[in-house]
Amino acid sequence: MVRLGNISLSIKLSFLLLLVLGVLLVATILLLYSNTATLTEEIGSERIAQEVNIMKNHLAEVEKQLVVNVNFTASNIPFIQAVGRRSTDTVTGLITTANNSLDMDDIDVVDGDGKVLADLTPGVEDAASDSTLLESALKGNSSTGILVKEVNGQDEISISAVAPVNNIRQGTVLGAIQMSQNIDDEFLRKLAFERDGVYLGLVYNDQIRARTTSSEADSSVILHSNVAFSPDAVKLVASGQTVVLDKLISNGNVPYAVAYIPISSNVNGASPALMVLVELNEIYVFQNSTLVKTIFVFAILAVIALAVIYFSLQTITIQPLNVLKTIAHMTGGQYDQRIPITGQDEVGQLAATFNEMAEAIQQRETSLQAARAQAERSDQVKSAFLASMSHELRTPLNAIINFTRYVAKGSLGEVNAQQVETLNEVVDSGKHLLNLINDVLDMSKIEADSLKLFVEDDIDVKSILQSIISTGKALMKEKSLEIQTDIQENLPLIRADRQRVLQILLNIISNACKFTEQGHVKVRAYAVADEMIFAIEDTGPGISVEDQISVFQPFKQTTTGLRQGGGTGLGMPISKSLAEAHGGRLWIESEIGKGSTFYCAIPIKSEMLIPSLVA
Amino acid sequence: MDQDIAILYVEDDPRSRKVMQMIAHDIGLTNLTIFEDSTDFKVKVSALEPKPRLIFLDIHMSPHSGFEMLEMLRQSKQFDGVPVVAMTASVMNEEVHRLRTCGFDGCLAKPIDFDSFPEALNRILNGEKIWRIVS
Numbered sequence: 001m002v003r004l005g006n007i008s009l010s011i012k013l014s015f016l017l018l019l020v021l022g023v024l025l026v027a028t029i030l031l032l033y034s035n036t037a038t039l040t041e042e043i044g045s046e047r048i049a050q051e052v053n054i055m056k057n058h059l060a061e062v063e064k065q066l067v068v069n070v071n072f073t074a075s076n077i078p079f080i081q082a083v084g085r086r087s088t089d090t091v092t093g094l095i096t097t098a099n100n101s102l103d104m105d106d107i108d109v110v111d112g113d114g115k116v117l118a119d120l121t122p123g124v125e126d127a128a129s130d131s132t133l134l135e136s137a138l139k140g141n142s143s144t145g146i147l148v149k150e151v152n153g154q155d156e157i158s159i160s161a162v163a164p165v166n167n168i169r170q171g172t173v174l175g176a177i178q179m180s181q182n183i184d185d186e187f188l189r190k191l192a193f194e195r196d197g198v199y200l201g202l203v204y205n206d207q208i209r210a211r212t213t214s215s216e217a218d219s220s221v222i223l224h225s226n227v228a229f230s231p232d233a234v235k236l237v238a239s240g241q242t243v244v245l246d247k248l249i250s251n252g253n254v255p256y257a258v259a260y261i262p263i264s265s266n267v268n269g270a271s272p273a274l275m276v277l278v279e280l281n282e283i284y285v286f287q288n289s290t291l292v293k294t295i296f297v298f299a300i301l302a303v304i305a306l307a308v309i310y311f312s313l314q315t316i317t318i319q320p321l322n323v324l325k326t327i328a329h330m331t332g333g334q335y336d337q338r339i340p341i342t343g344q345d346e347v348g349q350l351a352a353t354f355n356e357m358a359e360a361i362q363q364r365e366t367s368l369q370a371a372r373a374q375a376e377r378s379d380q381v382k383s384a385f386l387a388s389m390s391h392e393l394r395t396p397l398n399a400i401i402n403f404t405r406y407v408a409k410g411s412l413g414e415v416n417a418q419q420v421e422t423l424n425e426v427v428d429s430g431k432h433l434l435n436l437i438n439d440v441l442d443m444s445k446i447e448a449d450s451l452k453l454f455v456e457d458d459i460d461v462k463s464i465l466q467s468i469i470s471t472g473k474a475l476m477k478e479k480s481l482e483i484q485t486d487i488q489e490n491l492p493l494i495r496a497d498r499q500r501v502l503q504i505l506l507n508i509i510s511n512a513c514k515f516t517e518q519g520h521v522k523v524r525a526y527a528v529a530d531e532m533i534f535a536i537e538d539t540g541p542g543i544s545v546e547d548q549i550s551v552f553q554p555f556k557q558t559t560t561g562l563r564q565g566g567g568t569g570l571g572m573p574i575s576k577s578l579a580e581a582h583g584g585r586l587w588i589e590s591e592i593g594k595g596s597t598f599y600c601a602i603p604i605k606s607e608m609l610i611p612s613l614v615a
Numbered sequence: 616m617d618q619d620i621a622i623l624y625v626e627d628d629p630r631s632r633k634v635m636q637m638i639a640h641d642i643g644l645t646n647l648t649i650f651e652d653s654t655d656f657k658v659k660v661s662a663l664e665p666k667p668r669l670i671f672l673d674i675h676m677s678p679h680s681g682f683e684m685l686e687m688l689r690q691s692k693q694f695d696g697v698p699v700v701a702m703t704a705s706v707m708n709e710e711v712h713r714l715r716t717c718g719f720d721g722c723l724a725k726p727i728d729f730d731s732f733p734e735a736l737n738r739i740l741n742g743e744k745i746w747r748i749v750s
Contacts, residue, residue: 387707391675394704398726399630405729406637434726441707452708454715499746612712 010310010318017309021302025295032294036287040255040280044248047278048257051198052242055261055276058191062181063144066161069102070179071142074163083165083175086111092118095177105158105182109165110134111175137162137176146263146272147180148204157204157272158182159263183263183272188212197279199223203234203260204272222251228277233260238271248280255280320347324354335362382448386441393437401430439570443554446577453497453581455609461491461532464498465525468505472521475513481521488526495605500578504586507571508536508598516540519595527604531584534600542592551588552576575600583608618643620740623660623667624702625650625684627676631702634727635671642733653679657687660694667697669740671723674703674714682717689718698739702727711746721745 007015073079073095082090095107095118109118114135133145142163149156160180164173181187188200189212201223202210211223222228228251233243237260248255261274320342327337335358339351408415408423415423445451465487472483494501512521519539526533543551550556554573572586579586583606590596603609622639624647626632632649639647648667650659653676660667670688674681681701688694698720703710706724714722721744723735728747735745 383707383709387705387710390707391704394706394725395628395631398634398704401726402634402637402729403630406641409641411637411641430726445708452712454708454712612715 009321010314013313013318014306014310017306021306025298025302028298029291029295032291036290040283040287041248043283044255044257044278044280045244047280048244048259048276051195051276051278052244052259052261054195055191055198055200055274056242059261059263059274062159062191063161066159066179066181067142067144067163069104070161070163070177073098073102073107073179074165074177080165080167080174083109083111083117084167086117088117095120102179104179106160106178106180108134108178109175110138112138112173114138117175133160133162134176134178137164137178138173140164140166140173148272155204155209156182157202157209184210185212188274191274197281199277199279201275201277202263202272203229203237203275206231206234208275209272222249222256222277222279223275225251227251228256228258228275230258230260233258234273236260237262237273249277254284316343316345317347320351324351327358328354335365379448379450382444383450386444390437390441394434397430397434397437401427401434404430436568439568439574442574443570446574451577451581453500453609454612455495455497457495457605457611458493459496459498459501460493461501461525461534462487464502464505465523465534467502468509469523471506472509472513472523475510476516476521479513479516480518481513481516482519484520484522486522486524491525491532492527492604494532494602495609495611496582496602497578500582501602504575504578504600505534505536507575508534508600511571512536512538512540512596512598516595530604531601532604534602535597537595537597539595542594543588543590543596544592548588548590552586582606619645620669621646621648621663621665621667622669622671623648623650623663624671625653625656625676625681626671626673626702627652628673631673631725638727638729638732641729652676653684656684657691660688661691666693669736670694670697670699671702672699672719674701674705674710682713685717685719698742700739700745715746721747723747 076094076098079091079094082094091109095109099107099120104120107118107120108116111117114131133143133147136143142161144159144161147158147160149158158180160178162176162178165175165177166172167174183202188202188210192198192200192212198212199222200212201208206229208223208226208229213223228249230245233245236243240262242262243260245258249258250256257278257280259276259278261276263272263274320339324339327339338355338358341348341351341355404423404426406412408420408427442451465485469483469485476483509521509523516538517540521539522535522537524533524535524537551572555569576586579600579602582602584600584602586598586600588596588598622644624632624635626635626649632651635647635649638644646665648663650656656679660670672681672684676684679687681703685699688697688699701714701719701722702725703714703722704725706722711722721739723732723745724747728735731747735747738745
């Protein structure tokens with residue numbers, strides 16, 4: 001799970017920008033969509049009003065034509081004569097001939113008594129309204145109306161006109177003629193002729209009885225589904241008014257405007273209506289393409305805006321921040337690096353603040369370096385002083401000790417025993433002074449932390465042991481002491497500073513010989529794991545528990561040591577420091593009256609020590 | 616040890632020269648040459664007859680320091696295999712470190728130990744490198 005806080009700033013910004021642009025895009029689409037929907041409804045209501053007028057006009061024209069046709073036939077002299085003669089054959093012949101050009105669905109002729117003279121559809125029982133219209137015609141009125149007949153079990157709805165057949169000279173009514181046209185699919189198609197996107201349906205008894213579209217197979221044809229049919233509207237239409245539905249009807253995404261026109265209010269009971277559908281496909285297509293184009297343009301603009309904002313942010317914020325981040329690492333202590341300040345904005349201010357901080361750090365670093373250099377210089381001065389001290393003290397001591405010995409040996413003439421003794425005391429004092437100088441210099445180096453070992457590989461500790469044993473023997477000459485050894489065979493060669501290891505062991509064995517009056521001093525050496533252990537055991541007075549601590553502290557000789565005289569009190573502290581400089585240890589096991597054992601452990605081959613001379 | 620072995624000692628401090636002369640007298644060295652300064656060292660050392668078999672050099676000298684004299688000797692094939700030992704009172708850690716890294720064949724610290732000097736001399740002549748710092 002990636003935490004948002006861990007994501008890089010540029011990703012966060014991009015995400016935010018995308019979010020904002022996404023919201024804008026969705027909002028725009030919704031706005032455009034609702035706007036175009038309103039526009040479609042407005043255009044739809046205009047179109048439907050227009051089409052309703054046209055259809056009403058067409059219907060009126062059809063009625064007028066019917067009236068013209070029926071009156072024209074009724075005023076034909078041979079026809080009037082034939083009706084006057086009540087000659088069925090002649091009348092039938094005349095209307096059949098006339099219908100060749102009139103193309104009516106039915107023509108009926110009655111005589112003055114209302115008896116049928118001719119009928120173009122003799123098999124079909126005429127509806128009651130037929131006689132109603134004809135009766136009104138026999139009274140001398142010409143009129144139009146809607147006929148509903150049942151033909152083969154189905155309602156056949158037709159529009160018809162009647163006219164009286166008048167005896168022109170006497171002004172009497174000889175009979176009447178009625179012409180009717182079925183309102184069928186063909187009729188509706190003619191009515192909607194050349195009106196693109198206009199569909200008509202004949203609604204009667206809550207059913208669509210005829211339609212301009214012919215194929216039922218095409219399920220998307222709206223007149224074959226009942227989606228546009230509104231029973232409420234049909235009821236309103238029955239009262240004789242035209243109804244335009246407020247809402248658009250949608251069929252397969254294509255919107256339609258719907259209206260109902262009453263065909264005639266002249267018929268009792270039955271009120272067939274004309275359903276007018278206006279397909280608003282062009283608007284729909286236009287709306288869709290506009291929407292798509294707008295979204296496309298908006299998307300492109302959004303991408304461009306995103307890119308501009310992103311690159312601006314990159315330049316203004318993220319790049320300077322990255323520079324800041326890189327420089328802020330100050331790798332390798334490069335505190336002199338500064339961030340170029342590109343402006344006075346927040347990033348610029350941050351860079352300026354950072355530069356101030358870097359400046360402060362650099363100053364502190366400089367003063368620290370100066371202080372360090374100063375400290376190093378004073379260390380060097382101190383070292384040089386110590387070196388010079390050592391040189392200046394040793395040079396006269398060389399003369400003092402050796403001249404005195406030379407005199408004491410009688411090389412410059414005879415000296416008596418008393419003189420020899422005194423001269424030897426001068427030599428011993430000189431040597432003591434030399435030891436003191438050595439120890440004080442070593443101690444000051446240890447305290448200044450500037451003690452350096454001269455490390456060599458493959459040091460044979462046997463020669464060191466031989467050296468300390470012979471020194472020990474020289475020191476115990478006048479005492480009833482015995483030196484014992486217990487040295488492991490095949491001791492490993494060690495990595496160490498030979499002189500310093502020798503110095504440690506000489507210090508220990510000197511002390512052992514100095515403080516032990518009788519018994520023995522035993523030198524042991526053995527390897528344990530990765531350490532070389534030197535143990536020097538004596539049968540001296542032993543060291544109390546308190547003194548076991550102070551023996552390793554500089555300038556704190558033990559009470560016994562002080563009484564014994566000689567020694568600087570620095571030997572053991574120096575030895576301990578030297579052992580520790582090797583990565584080793586120095587410690588005592590002792591009991592008052594039973595003697596002491598000093599242990600020195602030196603690592604056989606410490607990785608901490610690096611040979612001073614590389615072969 | 617041959618008593619007449621040719622030894623060269625370069626030393627500007629008169630007391631140290633005297634110590635060396637006393638030691639030589641005491642142990643019977645008969646062929647000890649002493650240079651009192653390092654002027655024309657290269658010329659003078661090359662002219663020595665017989666050629667010294669052991670050379671002791673003081674370090675703090677002028678015009679040439681012990682290190683410079685060592686360098687001159689090392690450049691001359693004449694003194695191949697002749698041990699050159701520092702004899703100095705400057706035996707602090709860093710100084711000895713420098714002596715060892717510069718190629719001295721050993722070091723005897725001042726004050727010189729009268730008693731152990733003959734043994735040290737023998738060991739040096741046997742090719743051993745002695746760094747006698749602790750007296």
